[in-house]
Amino acid sequence: MGLMSRIIGGDQSRSADDYVELDLDDVSTGTADAAMQVHIAEVDSQADAIDIKEAVYDGDIVIADITRLRTEDSTVEHIVDELRQVAQEVDGDIVRKGDDQMIITPTGVRVSREKLGQSF
Numbered sequence: 001m002g003l004m005s006r007i008i009g010g011d012q013s014r015s016a017d018d019y020v021e022l023d024l025d026d027v028s029t030g031t032a033d034a035a036m037q038v039h040i041a042e043v044d045s046q047a048d049a050i051d052i053k054e055a056v057y058d059g060d061i062v063i064a065d066i067t068r069l070r071t072e073d074s075t076v077e078h079i080v081d082e083l084r085q086v087a088q089e090v091d092g093d094i095v096r097k098g099d100d101q102m103i104i105t106p107t108g109v110r111v112s113r114e115k116l117g118q119s120f
Contacts, residue, residue: 035059036059036060036061036106036109037055037060037061038060038061038062038063039052039055039060039061039062039063040062040063040064040065041055041062041063041064041065042064042065042067042068043064043065043066043068043069043079044068044069045075046075046078046079048064048079049079049082049083052064052083052086052104053082053083053086056086056087056090056092056104056105056106057086057090057106058106059106059107060106061103061104061105061106061109062103062104063101063102063103064083064101064102064103064104065100065101066079066080066100066101066102067099067100080102083102083104086104087104087105090106090107091107091108092104092105092106092107092108092109093105093109093110093111094111095111095113
């Protein structure tokens with residue numbers, strides 16, 4: 001079986017031996033060379049929105065877990081409106097992924113509304 005068949009899959013079955021666990025200690029965590037970072041945030045309160053806004057203003061991408069904000073509370077609407085305003089101010093982008101995540105991007109970064117591998 002050829003290399004591409006192994007990459008994109010064929011009729012062969014996979015086993016645990018086909019996968020290699022990556023050692024995170026071998027991965028550099030330095031940010032000196034990176035122009036932008038991707039931050040993961042959990043939004044529990046209004047204070048968490050401040051940290052997200054600062055990261056986006058600094059030119060970073062934030063993936064925010066909003067699972068804890070599923071209530072019909074006005075705080076939820078206020079936080080989402082604040083994040084939407086930040087994305088607009090920096091000419092970035094903001095999308096909601098499902099019921100539990102938001103992606104907020106800085107200037108020059110857009111989030112595609114199409115899933116990879118699906119043609120519309």
